[in-house]
Amino acid sequence: MTTEMTNPETKGNEVSGQGRSARIYRPLTDIVETDDGVSLMLEVPGASPDGVDISLERRVLSIRATVRPTRPEDAGPGYAEYGEGDYERAFTLSEDFDPDRIAAELRNGVLTITLPRAEETQPKKIAVKAA
Amino acid sequence: MLTPASSFFRYDPFADLDRIARGMNRAFPRSWATPTSFPAVNVWRSGDAIAISSELPGVELDDIEITVKDNVLTLSGERKAPEAPEGARWHLRERSYGKFSRTVQLPYAVDSNKVEARFRDGVLQVALHRPEEDKPRRIEIKAA
Numbered sequence: 001m002t003t004e005m006t007n008p009e010t011k012g013n014e015v016s017g018q019g020r021s022a023r024i025y026r027p028l029t030d031i032v033e034t035d036d037g038v039s040l041m042l043e044v045p046g047a048s049p050d051g052v053d054i055s056l057e058r059r060v061l062s063i064r065a066t067v068r069p070t071r072p073e074d075a076g077p078g079y080a081e082y083g084e085g086d087y088e089r090a091f092t093l094s095e096d097f098d099p100d101r102i103a104a105e106l107r108n109g110v111l112t113i114t115l116p117r118a119e120e121t122q123p124k125k126i127a128v129k130a131a
Numbered sequence: 132m133l134t135p136a137s138s139f140f141r142y143d144p145f146a147d148l149d150r151i152a153r154g155m156n157r158a159f160p161r162s163w164a165t166p167t168s169f170p171a172v173n174v175w176r177s178g179d180a181i182a183i184s185s186e187l188p189g190v191e192l193d194d195i196e197i198t199v200k201d202n203v204l205t206l207s208g209e210r211k212a213p214e215a216p217e218g219a220r221w222h223l224r225e226r227s228y229g230k231f232s233r234t235v236q237l238p239y240a241v242d243s244n245k246v247e248a249r250f251r252d253g254v255l256q257v258a259l260h261r262p263e264e265d266k267p268r269r270i271e272i273k274a275a
Contacts, residue, residue, distance in 0.1 A: 030224050
């Protein structure tokens, strides 16, 4: 169905630093397919709806989400288990989806993208011209 | 795994916390649960306040419980799996679900009446304060 394209760092991977540098993370994703279409659920905690960018081009679905850091400005010494940074991931789809019908919803840090299956694609007849 | 912040600072009041966390990681191998213990927590200290942030994507606000007692903060709740219709075929399952509970040891006992928590875009932010009576007081020195 889908093939991984990019391979940036996963949140689960070891992360050093305090999120000061612009790090890019690969959001953890679930992909489920039904007869109606395909749904992707990506974990993008910290991203707001206006910071999410989804594009579909030549069967490549790209997702990018920017995150506003939560680290307090006057923060003193700290203890960090996770870093903050933007999210990026791309998937190659094995079939065509109508880009106009793609819907996306962001709720509690999870981005759900639904790709409804295209209407029964009519076989295209190629007319052969006589020489 | 947990990354110590100690190398970034000249002194680290969270060294003990880090040591405990490392011990926990040894006691409970990675394979038991998600790669890092869920949820991951960041702790910042500024003046007489402590700021804690945690990533809880997919958790509903009503399913989060925070309790504070003395110098221990407990963060627990449940992340419910999304409902999948009959005949759904999974192509990728990287996310995890279920109940979670984490305790964070704070550098000092905090005022349990003065805890502010905010949950936005799947990120929980908790602000804790040192009780008034515990704040260091400046002593006036009288001239003889």
